[in-house]
Structure formats: C-alpha cells, structure tokens
Amino acid sequence: MVLAADPIWGSRILLRGMDVSVIVPTRNRSALLAMTLRSVLAQRDVEFEVIVVDEASSDDTPAVIKSFGDPRIRSIRHDRPQGVSTARNRGVAEARADWVAFLDDDDLWAPTKLTLQLGALRASGATWAYVGQVNINVHHHVTGGSPPLRPGELIRQLPQHNVVPGGCSGVIASKEAVTRAGLFDAEFQPLADWDLWLRLAQIGMPACVSQPLVAYRLHGAQMSLDASRVETEFWRLFARNRQANPAILLRYLGWWALRIKNHRAAMRYFVRAWLQQRPNYRMSVLAGDLAVVGRDLLAHRLRISVPLGKATAHTELQDPSWIQAGQEWVDTLVASHAAAGGRRIVD
DSSP states (O other): OEEEEOTTTOSEEEEOSOOEEEEEEESSOHHHHHHHHHHHHTOOSOOEEEEEEEESOOSSHHHHHHHTOOTTEEEEEESSOOOHHHHHHHHHHHOOSSEEEEOOTTEEEOTTHHHHHHHHHHHHTOSEEEEEEEEEOTTOOEEEEOOOOOHHHHHHHTTTSOOSTTGGGGOEEEHHHHHHHTOOOTTOSTTHHHHHHHHHHHHOOOEEEEEEEEEEEOOTTOGGGOHHHHHHHHHHHHHHOTTOOHHHHHHHHHHHHHHTTOHHHHHHHHHHHHHTOOTTSOHHHHHHHHHHHHHHHHHHHTTOOOOOOGGGGGTSOBOHHHHHHHHHHHHHHHHHHHHTTOOOOOO
C-alpha cells in the first residue's frame, strides 16, 4: 500500500494493492522496447505490473525483457503473429488490476504519467483518461507538441478524426469499461485505437491530464505510416461511422508523404483530400499545401533544408513551453537508459 501526493489535484491518493496493468505489445523491436520498458519501471507512486505480449519476435526481445530482472514484468509469447489488437486483448485478459494502460513498444512515458492519470480518474469518476504528448525523433529531440483538446471538445471532434493524443500510449481505462466496449477489433491494426475510443466515448466522458506525458517516437518502421493500410482501415471504419472525415485523413497522409520526401504521393493525397469537398479543406487550403510541396521539392533537389512551414500545424503543432517540459523528462530518461547500458537506437 502506497500513500502518494498528487501534484495536480493537491490531495493524497490511497493506492491499494496493484493499481494498473500496463500492456505492451511488441514484435522485433528490442532496441526500442528496452527504453520503453525503462520508462514504465520509472513510474512513481503507483503499483503496477507490466504485461509484454511478444508477437513471435525473432530478434533478442526475450533476452531484453529478461535482462531487466524485474518481477513486475511478465512476458506472454505468441507462437505466431496475431496482430496488435489481438495482442492488446490478450493483455487485457491477463490483467490483474482494475485499470489497464496501453503502451506501444516504441513510445515513452514521463515518470508521473500513471499516477497523474489515476488522480484525474478518481477526481472525475471517469472510466478512461488521456494525456498530452510530444513527438520525438530518433535522436530523442522533441520536434513538436501542444496541449490536447479538453474532454468535451475531444468528444465532439472524435467521430471526425482521431484526436486522442499519443495513440494507445496515452490512454488508461478501467478493465471493465474496455471489456464492455468490446475490446480492440482484430480487423483493425493502425486505426484500432480510434475504433475503440469511439466505443469508449459512448460509455462516458474521459478525464484529461493536460501535460506532455507521452513521447511519440517518429521512426521509419511505424505501423501508423503504412499509408495504404491506414486508408483501407479508414474506409472500413467509415462504414460504421459516417462522420469520419476522409479529407482530414487524406491530408494527414499527404503530410506524412511529404516528410519522407515522396512529393508525388503528397500531391495526390492533397488533391484527393480536396476532392472530398469538405468545408475544412477548400481550394485555398489545397493551394497552400501544394505550394509547400513545390518549395520542398525545389529545396530537396538543391540539397538545402527548409522548414515545411505553418501548414503542418494539424500534424505537428508547436508550443515552446510544452516542448520544453517534454524535453526535460525525455532527456532524464535517455540519460538513465544510457547509464544502465542501454543501446542507442539508429533508424
């Protein structure tokens, strides 16, 4: 039993037994997974277990998990890959705590993430909660971030696009609510979280901790960057949720294509977004996006670096104080990982 002070709510929270089961699905990302697990083990003033669901990894993932020697970590291995949704559902089934928190194997948590969320949940009576995020690159430099939407506005916008920060890594929910909502749909992979949040929203309003407590690592192997798969799943989800806005999704894919210098694909996505004839993506917006593509293409051919500009605001907002707060705890975690002999990640 732990008695912890909550810096947000100013009260003292009585934590009885195990508070949270942390579910981490993984496959062949041992170098990324090591720092992810270290960020979980650094959680303060909360009792937790870590359930790593190994999707038949062929690298040294089992050895990395074992190297921590921490009894709070237990590993469940699938003999063949069954998909991230099935892996998360397996973790929920194995969870021994009333609250379950999801963490992707390539993301990081601030050390106060879980305890602040528990405080927000208990103060509000909500059954799920989210936090804010920052984006970091492979060198662990924060590249963007800003405060999340407040719960009421998030619920209003959620049917149109996934506005919950940090993907699965930012959410904690009661095991009972996740089960009642129907768990993760195994038909979805990159958009499985959005699909579940829509169903959790029907159960009740979430709580929010408006602090940058998740670091979303941007790297070349992210499932969320598999554009064709994301789009395929979007139209499947659209069949269930007709409020989903394809213009927002296609513009998002356009900006990701631009980030990896696929200018032709970026132009196609932007034009297709405009063809959806949605109020939020008029000709003036399309013209601005195409102008950025043109400038970036010229800079790329001249081998010079120029910022993409303000048009990226919907994908990578900038808030200096928010970015600084995120960078501080990321730097501390990186230093701790290095001191423990952790490997440097190279994309």
